[in-house]
Amino acid sequence: MIEPAGPKQGEETDEIVKKVKFKVLRFDPSTTPSPRVDSFEVPVKKGTTVLDALHYIKENLDGSLAWRFSCRMGVCGSCGMFINGFPRLACNTQVLELESDVIDLKPLPNFDTIRDLVPDLSVLFEKHRSVRPFTLRKDMAELDNPSGEFFQTTEELERYLQFAYCIKCGLCMAACPTVATDRRYLGPQSLTQAHRYNVDSRDEGRTERKDIALGPHGAFSCHFAGACSEACPKGVDPAFAIQLMKRDAFKGSLGLLRKQKASAVAPKLTSAKRLEGVPEAPKRTV
Amino acid sequence: MRTRESTLWTWHLIAGAVILVLLGIHMFIMHLGDFFGTVNGDVLAFSSVMERSKDAAFAVIYVLLLGAALYHGLYGLRTIIFELNISERAERVVSTLIVLAGVALFLIGAYGTIAVYGARAGV
Numbered sequence: 001m002i003e004p005a006g007p008k009q010g011e012e013t014d015e016i017v018k019k020v021k022f023k024v025l026r027f028d029p030s031t032t033p034s035p036r037v038d039s040f041e042v043p044v045k046k047g048t049t050v051l052d053a054l055h056y057i058k059e060n061l062d063g064s065l066a067w068r069f070s071c072r073m074g075v076c077g078s079c080g081m082f083i084n085g086f087p088r089l090a091c092n093t094q095v096l097e098l099e100s101d102v103i104d105l106k107p108l109p110n111f112d113t114i115r116d117l118v119p120d121l122s123v124l125f126e127k128h129r130s131v132r133p134f135t136l137r138k139d140m141a142e143l144d145n146p147s148g149e150f151f152q153t154t155e156e157l158e159r160y161l162q163f164a165y166c167i168k169c170g171l172c173m174a175a176c177p178t179v180a181t182d183r184r185y186l187g188p189q190s191l192t193q194a195h196r197y198n199v200d201s202r203d204e205g206r207t208e209r210k211d212i213a214l215g216p217h218g219a220f221s222c223h224f225a226g227a228c229s230e231a232c233p234k235g236v237d238p239a240f241a242i243q244l245m246k247r248d249a250f251k252g253s254l255g256l257l258r259k260q261k262a263s264a265v266a267p268k269l270t271s272a273k274r275l276e277g278v279p280e281a282p283k284r285t286v
Numbered sequence: 287m288r289t290r291e292s293t294l295w296t297w298h299l300i301a302g303a304v305i306l307v308l309l310g311i312h313m314f315i316m317h318l319g320d321f322f323g324t325v326n327g328d329v330l331a332f333s334s335v336m337e338r339s340k341d342a343a344f345a346v347i348y349v350l351l352l353g354a355a356l357y358h359g360l361y362g363l364r365t366i367i368f369e370l371n372i373s374e375r376a377e378r379v380v381s382t383l384i385v386l387a388g389v390a391l392f393l394i395g396a397y398g399t400i401a402v403y404g405a406r407a408g409v
Binding site: 217220246249250251 | 287288289291292293295296299365368369370371377
């Protein structure tokens with residue numbers, strides 16, 4: 001069979017498809033008090049991402065351009081920016097898919113800007129920390145020195161799994177209209193993580209999280225615009241998490257919410273036999 | 287999982303549901319009763335209003351509707367004001383003023399409704 005000439009579908013080629021103008025908002029508070037817009041022409045190939053284009057600009061056109069990135073594959077959540085009026089990950093956004101000859105790049109809204117396209121995400125992390133996003137149990141000794149795994153069914157896992165995919169990129173916070181007006185509002189990221197741990201069968205810290213998550217600037221401030229879920233690059237659906245949290249709060253107010261009891265350590269298998277060829281698990285290292 | 291805010295919000299939802307039912311009754315009588323043939327005559331005429339005010343059920347419905355609408359509306363107003371980045375002290379002042387305004391408006395409205403009912407029904 002003769003292979004067809006040219007690249008296969010989805011394959012990256014060296015062929016330049018077109019030149020795209022990038023209009024980048026520049027801001028360096030240490031040198032200039034007000035921001036400006038710089039334009040750069042970037043040759044774009046099939047598969048070129050906005051992050052690739054930024055690398056091209058830095059290497060060939062302006063070495064002073066600043067942005068934040070790390071993994072280049074939509075995992076670390078570092079390269080969030082405002083691309084053509086919508087918060088997206090630069091590494092996850094292909095230039096040709098934007099179907100525009102001009103691309104506007106700005107730092108994420110609802111955050112202060114450190115420099116150029118680098119947002120100050122410290123507010124995000126402070127709010128995230130405030131909801132205590134980790135397993136809280138009464139038997140903390142078991143957490144500190146585990147004797148086994150906590151029991152959890154598949155159904156219990158599915159109650160929080162989707163919300164555990166959050167990469168803390170801040171796109172949902174940048175998209176949220178309530179965060180834009182109410183700076184004290186916890187925002188979709190933190191509230192989703194509060195719900196993620198509240199519904200985890202291994203956790204019993206719901207009471208410890210309620211004062212902040214269900215406070216005056218907590219879940220009830222959500223207008224359910226849904227912009228957070230639209231912006232989320234991992235399909236976490238924070239708007240859904242907040243509505244579920246509200247539902248639990250409603251039940252809790254009426255005394256209809258079941259008391260939270262963390263799952264116990266799963267019993268060790270005593271009678272099971274290892275199948276032939278299956279190696280023994282390695283010894284614990286921590 | 288109960289906080290002061292979650293209790294207030296739950297009452298906000300309950301008040302919304304109450305409004306839906308009571309306002310539905312109000313709208314049905316005032317604007318659709320003629321259409322369905324359940325009410326005869328001009329429901330908005332002064333004599334009709336006076337006639338209805340003799341009915342204890344109407345007095346109860348309107349006092350409940352007044353309370354639910356005031357609570358629902360003022361809680362919403364408080365939420366909007368809280369989103370304006372005001373200080374915690376200002377939030378407390380706003381909450382107090384809204385409670386005072388709500389109670390005052392409810393007392394005035396409820397007094398009017400009950401007083402008219404009492405006068406018309408001869409209670």
